Amino acid sequence: MYPRNQLIKFFIICLMLSLVSACDSGAPTPADKPESDDRTFKHSIFSFGTLIEISIYGVDLQTAERAFEQLEMDFRYMHVTWHPWQRSALSRDNKLIATTEWFSDAPSVRPLIEIAKELAVKSDHLFNPAIGKLIYLWGFKNAEHETGIPPAATDIEKLVVLNPRMDDLELREIQMRSNNPAVLIDLGGFAKGYGINRSMETLKTMGINHAVINAGGDLKVIGRHGNRPWRIGIRHPRIADQVLAYVEVEGEESVFTSGDYERYFIYQDKRYHHIIDPRTGYPANGSQSVTVIHADAALADAAATALFVAGPSDWQRVAQSMGIEDVLLVDANGELHMTESMRKKIQLPGNQPSAKNSSIKSTQAD
Ligand code: ADP
Ligand code: MG
Numbered sequence: 413m414y415p416r417n418q419l420i421k422f423f424i425i426c427l428m429l430s431l432v433s434a435c436d437s438g439a440p441t442p443a444d445k446p447e448s449d450d451r452t453f454k455h456s457i458f459s460f461g462t463l464i465e466i467s468i469y470g471v472d473l474q475t476a477e478r479a480f481e482q483l484e485m486d487f488r489y490m491h492v493t494w495h496p497w498q499r500s501a502l503s504r505d506n507k508l509i510a511t512t513e514w515f516s517d518a519p520s521v522r523p524l525i526e527i528a529k530e531l532a533v534k535s536d537h538l539f540n541p542a543i544g545k546l547i548y549l550w551g552f553k554n555a556e557h558e559t560g561i562p563p564a565a566t567d568i569e570k571l572v573v574l575n576p577r578m579d580d581l582e583l584r585e586i587q588m589r590s591n592n593p594a595v596l597i598d599l600g601g602f603a604k605g606y607g608i609n610r611s612m613e614t615l616k617t618m619g620i621n622h623a624v625i626n627a628g629g630d631l632k633v634i635g636r637h638g639n640r641p642w643r644i645g646i647r648h649p650r651i652a653d654q655v656l657a658y659v660e661v662e663g664e665e666s667v668f669t670s671g672d673y674e675r676y677f678i679y680q681d682k683r684y685h686h687i688i689d690p691r692t693g694y695p696a697n698g699s700q701s702v703t704v705i706h707a708d709a710a711l712a713d714a715a716a717t718a719l720f721v722a723g724p725s726d727w728q729r730v731a732q733s734m735g736i737e738d739v740l741l742v743d744a745n746g747e748l749h750m751t752e753s754m755r756k757k758i759q760l761p762g763n764q765p766s767a768k769n770s771s772i773k774s775t776q777a778d
Contacts, residue, residue: 451469451470451471451638452467452468452469452637453467453468453469453471453473453476453477453480454466454467454468455476455480455483455484457480457483457484457487459487459488459490459491459607459627460487460490460491460603460604460607460627462604462627462628463627463628464487464625464626464627464628465624465625465626466479466480466483466611466623466624466625466626467623467624467626468480468615468620468622468623469622469623469635469636469637469638470620470621470622470635470638471619471620475618475619475620476620478618479614479615479618479620482614482618483611483614483615483625486607486610486611486614487607487611490603490607490610493518493520493521494520494521494524494599494603494607496544496596496597496598496599496600497548501518501520501521502518502521502597502599504518505517505518505521505525505588505597506544506596506597508588509581509588509589509590509593509595509596509597510590510593510595510596511593512589512590512591512592512593513589514584514587514588514589515587515588515589516586516587517583517586517587517588519586522583522588523606524599524602524603524606525578525581525583525588525597526583527602527606527710528541528578528597528599528602528714529578529579529581529583531602531710531711531714531715531718531734532577532578532579533578533579534733534734534735535714535715535718535730535733535734536718536729536730536733537577537578537579537690538689538690538717538718538719538721538722538730539601539602539714539715539717539718539721540576540577540578540690541578541597541598541599541600541601541602542576542577542578542580542581542592542595542596542597543571543576543596543598543688543690544595544596544597544598545571545576545594545596546568546571546572546688546690546693547598547600547686547688548596548598549563549567549568549571550562550563550684550686550688550695551563551677552675552686560677560679560684561679562679562684562694568693568694569693571594571693572690572691572692572693574592574594575592575594576592576594576595576596577592577595580592580595581595601713601714601717602710602713602714602717604627604630604709604713605630605632605666605668605708605709605710605711605712605713605714606709606710606713608625608627608630608631608632608666608709609632609666609708609709609710611625612625612632612634612664612709615634616634620634621634621635622634622635622636622637623635624642629647629669630666630667630668630669630709630713631644631666631667631668632664632665632666632667632709633661633662633663633664633665633666633667634663634664635662635663636662640660641660641661641662642660642661642662643658643659643660644658644659644660644661644667645657645658646658646659646667646669646703646740646758647669647671647701649671649672649673649700649701649742650673650700650746652673655761656701656740656742656760657703657740657758657759657760657761658758658759658761659705659757659758659759660757661705661757663707664707665705665706665707666705666706666707666708666709666712666713667703667704667705667712668703668704668706668709668712668713668715668716669701669702669703669704669716670687670701670702670716670717670719670720671700671701671702671720672685672687672695672699672700672701672720673685673700673701674686676695683695687717687720687721688721689721690721696720696721696723697723697744698722698723698724698725698743698744699719699720699723699724699741699742699743699744700742700743700744700746701720701741701742702716702719702720702727702739702740702741702742703716703739703740703741704716704719704736704738704739705738705754705757706736706737706738711734711735711736712736714734715730715731715734715736715739718730718734719731719736719739719741720741723741723743724741724743724744724747724749727739727741727749728751731751737751737753737754738751738753738754738757739751739754740754740758
């Protein structure tokens with residue numbers, strides 16, 4: 413979530429923003445100030461290492477401005493609180509976790525730890541935020557990983573053998589301890605989803621019933637865009653300016669994608685990306701991208717990461733155990749796999765190049 417190249421990310425984000433129908437007055441530009449677009453107000457915030465665009469529909473400018481101000485403060489707080497490496501409430505927890513003693517853990521982090529423990533179990537530990545040391549070892553915390561080289565196999569193996577898991581954390585009242593000093597919590601796999609859930613609740617308490625919060629293509633919607641649903645574009649994992657599929661969502665829905673194109677480096681012609689298979693300690697190699705739709709953005713975010721790791725042969729089992737119905741997975745060969753319910757929701761643009769080399773596998777998760 414802390415990108416190597418802000419410029420590339422910025423252009424990708426602009427693409428994603430242009431795919432949301434909230435922007436139907438033409439190509440949107442990130443705005444410093446809220447601007448009216450036929451009663452759609454938009455505002456961008458830089459947080460979680462990405463540009464977050466908030467679109468609000470069906471309220472007056474004053475309400476929208478109040479909401480933008482509130483969310484700006486909230487996202488700033490969430491970013492500094494849940495940062496795994498910089499000075500933060502989470503990094504303090506991480507230091508104390510390493511002692512394996514009981515300690516009073518940060519109340520601002522506890523709800524995420526509790527949810528992450530549950531999601532880790534449901535995902536059969538393929539979603540495993542306890543592998544922060546592996547993520548650190550791979551260098552995906554710093555800005556220079558495009559020139560990176562893979563870590564030594566022996567260093568990876570040492571961490572994999574120690575098997576850090578969310579189960580290693582014991583919680584009692586206001587205290588926590590880890591049975592395993594190898595645990596280092598990195599919430600990068602789902603903090604954005606959790607934060608978006610919280611922010612959407614804030615918007616609702618302000619009387620806002622129609623909105624999109626879009627964090628670099630991972631987004632949650634509520635309500636409708638006027639008299640029609642919100643129309644979302646899902647990025648092609650290999651063609652930067654290409655839409656893989658469109659989906660129309662309304663009510664309360666989140667669309668989250670994990671991809672191997674987000675943060676990666678190439679070493680000796682091989683792509684090494686930031687989604688790590690906890691069983692091997694290496695980047696998961698069966699998928700190019702996984703998109704999940706679910707009302708709960710934290711669950712959708714964690715599930716996209718877990719199903720990416722599960723890959724084309726195992727995603728259905730993990731989707732079922734996580735309670736996910738809508739999945740679109742692009743495997744390492746560019747083939748599409750999806751649940752029946754996802755197939756009913758998405759439209760594939762007919763003339764896109766991916767159609768030539770992708771066959772469609774449509775399968776039911778449950
Ligand atoms: P993004 O945040 O780029 O949209 P993801 O939601 O897939 O993508 O999160 C990837 C991030 O999650 C990584 O940068 C890392 O911080 C963390 N991570 C990597 N592998 C795992 C894993 N197996 N389980 C949980 N978190 C992971
Ligand atoms: Mg995720």
